[in-house]
Amino acid sequence: MGASGQRPVIAQRWRYQWLYTYIFVEPQTGQSEFLIFPTVNIPSMEIALRECSRAVYPEGRQLIVLLLDQAGWHMSKKLSVLPNIFLPPFPAYTPELSPAEPMVMKLKVPLANKTIGDLQEVEDLIVRECEILRSCPQEVKSLTLFPWIKHVLDSS
Incomplete structure (x- = not known):
């Protein structure tokens, strides 16, 4: 028992494990x-970009435009990008x-309030x-075809 007014010292070892989901979506x-x-x-x-290109256009000739946030691994000068991929x-x-x-929010739903x-x-x-979302393109479209994207597509 510790001294009065002091918290006991307890050894802890925090352990974290992570998974990251790379999401590629065509809103249209x-x-x-x-x-x-x-x-x-x-x-x-780099692996994710190659897999995206292979899945979307296996022959690798069509241009793929992937809009990305400015995370370091998205914008690094060291990133090797296939010639058919443009990353604005x-x-x-x-x-x-x-x-x-x-889509991120949809992927979090099955994890919420669960003991895993x-x-x-x-x-x-x-x-x-992910399998559910891939099999429901209309739902994905309703989640991702923002008005600004629709406007850009309609004006091109």
Whole structure:
């Protein structure tokens, strides 16, 4: 028992494990692709870009425009980008412009208010939600085809 008025010292070991979901969405069609990685960094981003290109246009000839926030691994000069991919950034601090943001919120729903045993269970829940979203392009379109995107598409 510690001295009166002092908190006892207890040894703790905080452990964190992370998963990151890379989300690619085409708001006009609702087509979406998801990749789950244990980290976010330049090599993971390069893999994600190659997989996105392969999934969307396997022959690699069509131009893919991916709007990204300005995370370091998105904008790094060290990032090797395929010639058919163009990466314009959103203005800084504008997550509300990103069509991926509503998708992030959808992926968090199955995790909310749950006691989860391990990281594999988290991954399984995210994978299941990704599969649901991929099979529901109309829902994805309703979440991601923002008025500003529709305006840009209509004026082109």
